[in-house]
Amino acid sequence: MTDPLNQQLEHRSDGQRKMFSSSFSVICLLVSSLAIVVLATLLFSIFVTGGTWLNLEFLTASHRENNPEESGIGQAIVGSLVICSICGLVALPIGVGTAIFLEEFQPRRRILRMFHGLIQLNINNLAGVPSIVYGILGLTAFVYMFGAFHSIRINGQPDYEIGATYSYQVKTLGGQYVKFPARAKLQPTIEIQDSRTVTDSSGKRFKLNVFSPIDEESTLAKTRSKSVIRGTQAQLINREGADLYEAATIDGRSFTFPAKPTYSQFAKILEPITVTGPDGKSFELNVLSKSEAIPTDELVKARSVFADSPDPNKRSSASIFRENSFFHMHLPFSKSVLSAGLTLALVILPIVIIASQEAIRGVPQTLREAAFGMGATRWQVVRGAVLPSATPGIMTGAILAMSRAIGEAAPLLAVMGGVLGTTNHLSSLMDRTPVLPVTIFKWAGDENQGFEHLAAAAIIVLLAFLLMMNSVAILIRHRYEKKLA
């Protein structure tokens, strides 16, 4: 050996060399313990900031704008748990399946072996992809579905939908809300909100660009003939028996796209109709004209509206009201709990796969050979011998992956936006919900300093969840580690 370090050291005395060695070990210890100092400071500062704000009310209340005293994380906790469950239900079977395929079904043919290698390389690389990129993927693939289904978002009504009933709701003079079923109809005009595929007058189809008013207008002729400003009105026309919407690009080139029945936002009540009261009973609604006096009888009052009232509280214009059943679904998934769960599943999939692979590799080869010896097929070996003994390892990995999922904020911010609170409870997979990490993020960046304490309190709750999950993982590891050894 002739490297310079070697020669330097050769000229040192034994005592010096020993001194170097031991002082290096002291430096090492100091540097390593910095990690402990950092962790202690972090936990300390969070507990000091948020500890006193942690109470039962905080755990159950929901976010209030500009009012940190009454805000809480009730909805966020539920949201986080629901999204993590979806994520786990999707990622675990797929992840474990992939791991089994990679570990136990190694093919002999060359081309299949290359396929195997490709998937393995791909998984290792996916583990290094930033989570925000998964967020963008979730936005494109689940929220907008690559633009394959265009939605006219002005009424919030997707083209393909099940499990939703639309009705109109109106407040009677007696202050009760009554509703009556809405019938889909075509609106004479709609506003174009999303890019979509349209047909021009010569029958050619092209993808329409939609620019927001804040973006400057496109200047190049090529783009201008394919662009509209967001909110451009499209007129309902009927051509050869088909209902179409027609509008023009910035360039004045007219185009059409098929009209789907939509409910209008408001319905005017001009004649008596049958409605359903808050108690669920149907009755005929009285419609009074403006000149008539308000009825004195309470029951009649509760069953009357003015046909045209100047007072907005007594307005006779009924507004659209959607009730979602628990199985409410639509395409695309838009910004919903389902999109969020699926996106998170993609984020943790590589982690689940790698952890499961390691667990499966840890199963002694003798177990497999014994099972093969009894005439089992490869799958029977996997099911009967490999999986049962790999389960604790897989479970540990799965829990650790879930604890990654529950703290992940960036992908959720991408697919659900920064929701802090919703008026309705989470009732179906198509709803949006606040989640813990995003709530912490929004609160930490809030200008109202009071939310700083809330963010810290929410962090304590999040850390408590993580601690719980990890304790379970450690417990499983310890319990079963001895059995196999």
Added chain:
Amino acid sequence: MSNDSAAPAELLTAETNSKPSFRIRSSSSSKRWQAIVVTGLVLCSLVSLLTTIGIIVMLVVESWGFFADSRIELWKFLTGTKWTVGQTQGSLSYGIWPLLSGTLRITGIAMMISLPMGLISAVYLSEYASKRIRSFLKPTLEILAGIPTVVLGFFAVKFITPYMLEPLGDFKTFNATSAGMAVGILCLPLVTSLAEDALQAVPNRLREGAYGLGSTRLEVTLKVVVPAALSGIISAFLLALARAIGETMVVSLAAGSTPTFTLDPRMPSQTMTGFIVETFKSESVVPGTLSYFSIYAVGTVLFLITFGITLIGQIIRMRYREVYD
């Protein structure tokens, strides 16, 4: 807690290859069942492949929407030093460098912290630490690795900036240093555990040989163990680098939302990930608009960099790994 990202995955492939040399007899129904199961498993493994394909197709197609816009020139995107996409006032500038330099500045600070500290901690854990200290240090690092990034972002903006940096000088409320420090803390456990794995993989007989020649522990570590584990250590560094570049929540909380093109670590510095989050947070992303497409253009740059680094890390680990039988 999880070491996430790419844990050592290809350690043991050799063992599982030994197949039984006898013929397996099974009933035809169990064979048919097996065929169904294998099909299902192949479909499972296709999900991960489709994810990659999905990411690439999406980035290419939607970035195309950005560069097809008449106001955008690819060259100006790659060389420009001003970024105003998403801002409602002023003229449109779309040079990536303020965002890219923001990412590089913060990553640089993070690496200055996490690489030396991580390597030293790994050396200590692997070569020096007694069992008792190890049983203390290891869980600490694991807990640190499991702390959600948004928590570290909170720590950076509410503790590091006001209590550690502002007394030191003219640091802005949102600055590159505090974000960089938090990202460094985040990468530390990753570097430590991966580098320690690499050091532990060095067989003991190398150490014993060096001790036998009269080396001190320092000499064994620096001249035998670390060089032998170098490929693993470098790939650990590269993984940490990719992680820091892709880190999102810390930077969007602590580094501010102003794209700057400067070397001053006290200034706010929006990163590529920070820009993407800022756009999502404002909820003004409407498909078809320029700010929508810009997410994909920035995302493409981010993906190419992190994917490239991860790939190089993999190659180094596979190709230059010292193999001891």
